[in-house]
Amino acid sequence: xQHYTMNxxxxxxxxxxxxxxxxxEVYDVNDISSEMSFLExxxxxxxxxxxxxxxxxxxxxxxxxxxxxxxxxxxxxxxHGPWQGTTTCQxxxxxxxxxxxxxxxxxxxxxxxxxxxxxxxxxxxDRIIQxxxxxxxxxxxxxxxxxxxxxxxxxxxxxxxxACIGCGACVAACKNASxxxxxxxxxxxLALLPQGQPESKQRVAGMIAQMDKEGFGSCTNTYxxxxxxxxxxxxxxxxxxxxxxxxSNLGS
Amino acid sequence: MNWSQLFSxxxxxxxxxxxxxxxLIIFLVVHCYVNANVFFPNAQENFNRAxxxxxxxxxxxxxxxxxxxxxxLHIIQGYKLELQNRSSRKSRYAVNAGNKTxxxxxxxxxxxxxxxxxxxxxxxxxxxxxxxxxxLTEVQYGNDPIVFHNLYAQMQDTFAPMWVVVVYILGxxxxxxxxxxxxxxxxxxxxxxxxxxxxxxKSIGFGFSIIVPLIFALMPIFxxxxxxxxxxxxxLLF
Ligand code: HEM
Ligand code: SF4
Ligand code: FES
Numbered sequence: 437x438q439h440y441t442m443n444x445x446x447x448x449x450x451x452x453x454x455x456x457x458x459x460x461e462v463y464d465v466n467d468i469s470s471e472m473s474f475l476e477x478x479x480x481x482x483x484x485x486x487x488x489x490x491x492x493x494x495x496x497x498x499x500x501x502x503x504x505x506x507x508x509x510x511x512x513x514x515x516h517g518p519w520q521g522t523t524t525c526q527x528x529x530x531x532x533x534x535x536x537x538x539x540x541x542x543x544x545x546x547x548x549x550x551x552x553x554x555x556x557x558x559x560x561x562d563r564i565i566q567x568x569x570x571x572x573x574x575x576x577x578x579x580x581x582x583x584x585x586x587x588x589x590x591x592x593x594x595x596x597x598x599a600c601i602g603c604g605a606c607v608a609a610c611k612n613a614s615x616x617x618x619x620x621x622x623x624x625x626l627a628l629l630p631q632g633q634p635e636s637k638q639r640v641a642g643m644i645a646q647m648d649k650e651g652f653g654s655c656t657n658t659y660x661x662x663x664x665x666x667x668x669x670x671x672x673x674x675x676x677x678x679x680x681x682x683x684s685n686l687g688s
Numbered sequence: 689m690n691w692s693q694l695f696s697x698x699x700x701x702x703x704x705x706x707x708x709x710x711x712l713i714i715f716l717v718v719h720c721y722v723n724a725n726v727f728f729p730n731a732q733e734n735f736n737r738a739x740x741x742x743x744x745x746x747x748x749x750x751x752x753x754x755x756x757x758x759x760x761l762h763i764i765q766g767y768k769l770e771l772q773n774r775s776s777r778k779s780r781y782a783v784n785a786g787n788k789t790x791x792x793x794x795x796x797x798x799x800x801x802x803x804x805x806x807x808x809x810x811x812x813x814x815x816x817x818x819x820x821x822x823x824l825t826e827v828q829y830g831n832d833p834i835v836f837h838n839l840y841a842q843m844q845d846t847f848a849p850m851w852v853v854v855v856y857i858l859g860x861x862x863x864x865x866x867x868x869x870x871x872x873x874x875x876x877x878x879x880x881x882x883x884x885x886x887x888x889x890k891s892i893g894f895g896f897s898i899i900v901p902l903i904f905a906l907m908p909i910f911x912x913x914x915x916x917x918x919x920x921x922x923x924l925l926f
Contacts, residue, residue, distance in 0.1 A: 447782075449782075458779070460782065510781060510783075512783050513781060513783035513784045513785045513786070513788075514785050514788070514789075539782055539783045541781055541782060541783070544777055544779050544780070544781055545776065545777050546775075546776050546777060546778055547776070609785065609789060611773070611777075611790075611795055612773035612774075612776060612777075613773075613776040613777045614698075614773075614776075644697055644698065644699060645697070647698065648697055648698050651776055652698075652776060653698070653772065653773040653776035653777075654698040654699075654701055654702055654769055654772065654773055655698070655699075655702065655877075656702075656769070656773065656794070656797065656873065657794070657869070657872070657873040657876045657877065658790040658791070658794040658795055659789075659790060659794070660785065660789040660790040663788075663789035663790065664785075664789055671876070672881060672882055672883060672886070674876065675876050675879045675880070675881040675882060676879065676882075677699075678699060678702075678703075678876070678877055678878065678879040679879030681697075681699045682703070682878075682879060
C-alpha cells in the first residue's frame with residue numbers, strides 16, 4: 437500500500453482519577469504517517485501537549501508487539517480498534533484516512549475503574565487468577581516433555597486458549613461487561629491438560645466466585661467478545677467453562 | 689459448592705434461563721401441534737376435542753401449573769439478569785460497535801421478551817381466561833354426550849378484526865427473534881456446544897425459530913379468512 441500522511445481530529449476521554457467525572461477533549465493531529473502505529477500517533481500528540489505546557493494523555497502500554505495485553509482503549513466503539521485479531525499497539529494508521537475523526541475512550545466496566553484518562557485498573561483479572569487459575573506443583577528439574585502423553589486435539593485447544601493475554605477487550609466489548617471469555621480461556625488451558633485435573637473443581641468454583649465478586653456481568657452469549665478478542669479466543673471455551681462449572685457443582 | 693450457589697452465581701442464573709427456556713420451547717411444540725387442527729377440514733370439532741382433552745386431562749393440568757411456574761421463573765430471572773448486567777457498566781460508551789460485532793436481537797432479549805410478555809397477557813385474556821372462568825359458548829357433536837367449550841368460535845370472534853390478526857403476527861415475529869438467539873444460547877449455556885456440534889445446533893435453532901412462529905402466525909390468518917388446508921387423508925391425530 438502507498439504511504440500517505442493524514443490530518444485527524446481526535447476526541448479523547450480525559451479523566452483525572454477514578455473519583456472524578458470524565459469528559460471528551462478534541463485535539464487536532466497533523467502530518468501523521470500511515471506507517472505509524474496507533475500508539476505512536478498518540479505519542480506524537482503527547483509530545484505536542486507537553487511542549488505546549490499541557491497534560492499528556494495517560495494510556496497503558498508495555499511490549500508494543502501484541503503480547504502483553506496492556507494497551508487497552510476503545511477506538512470508535514471497538515476495543516483495540518477496527519482490525520480483527522489485533523491489539524492497539526499493532527493497529528497501524530493506514531486503518532484511517534485523512535480527515536477522519538477518531539473517538540478514543542477507556543475500557544468501560546465497573547470492574548475496571550479508570551486510573552487516569554485511558555488507563556484502567558485490570559487488577560480484577562489478577563484476583564480471578566489468584567482464585568484458582570494455576571496448578572500446584574513442586575518445582576525442581578523440568579520433566580521430560582514427552583513423559584506425559586497428551587491428545588493432539590487437547591494439546592492444540594489448550595495452546596489456543598493459553599494465547600489469552602488478559603487484555604480485557606472481551607469485557608470492554610461485552611454489553612454486560614462479562615469476563616467469561618477471559619475466565620473460560622484460563623480455565624480451559626488447564627482443564628484440557630492432565631496437570632490441570634486434580635484441582636479442576638476448586639479452580640472453576642473459585643474463579644467464578646471471584647469473577648462474580650468483582651462485579652462483572654453474566655454472559656448472555658452475544659459473542660461480541662470473540663469478535664473483538666485480539667487473540668481470537670473461541671467462545672467454545674465458554675461452553676467448556678459452563679460444563680466444568682456444572683460438573684463441579686453436580687459432583688459434590 | 690451447593691445447589692443454592694449454583695442458582696445464585698452468574699452461570700447459575702443463566703442455567704435457570706436456559707432450562708426454563710427449553711421448557712417453554714417444549715410447551716410451544718405441544719401448543720403448536722394441538723392448534724394445527726385449525727388448518728384442516730372439520731376444524732371446529734377437531735380443535736374443540738383437542739382443547740377439551742388438554743383442558744381435562746389431569747397430567748396436562750398438572751403440567752400447566754409447571755408451565756406457569758416456568759414462565760414466571762423465566763421472566764423474573766430474565767429481568768433480574770438484564771438489570772444486573774446493565775448496572776455492571778455505569779459509565780456508557782460514546783460510540784458503540786453495534787451490529788459489527790453482535791446481532792441486534794442477541795442484545796435485545798429483554799426487549800423481545802417484554803413484547804412476548806405483553807402479547808402473552810393479551811393472549812391469556814382472549815382464550816385462557818374465558819375457558820377457565822366461563823364465557824364460552826358450548827357445542828355437542830353427534831351422539832357424543834360430552835358438552836364441549838366452543839373455543840373455536842371464540843377464535844373466530846377474536847380474529848374477526850384484522851388488527852388483532854396483525855398484533856398476533858407481530859407477537860410471533862418477536863418470538864421468532866427471541867428464539868433465534870435463545871435456542872443456541874441455551875445450548876451454549878448448558879455446555880452442549882463444541883467444535884463438532886455448534887453448527888448443527890445453530891441450524892436446528894434457526895429452523896425451529898422460523899418454522900414454529902410461522903405456523904403460529906398462519907393460524908389467525910387462516911381463521912380470519914376461513915381458509916382450510918385439504919391434504920386428502922392427511923390430518924392430525926386428534
Ligand atoms: C414462549 C415464550 C418464551 C420462550 C420459548 C423463551 C425462550 C428462551 C430461551 C430458549 C432463552 C435462552 C436461554 C439462555 O440464554 O440460556 C431465553 C432467554 C431469555 N428470555 Fe425468553 N422465552 C420466552 C418468553 C420470555 C418472556 C415472556 C420474557 C420476558 C421478560 C423473556 C426474557 C428472556 C431473557 C431476558 C432471556 C435472557 C437472554 C440471554 O440470556 O441472552 N423470555 N428465552
Ligand atoms: S480472552 Fe481475548 S479479549 Fe479477553 S482477555 Fe484474553 S486475549 Fe483479551
Ligand atoms: S502494548 Fe503489549 S499488547 Fe499492546
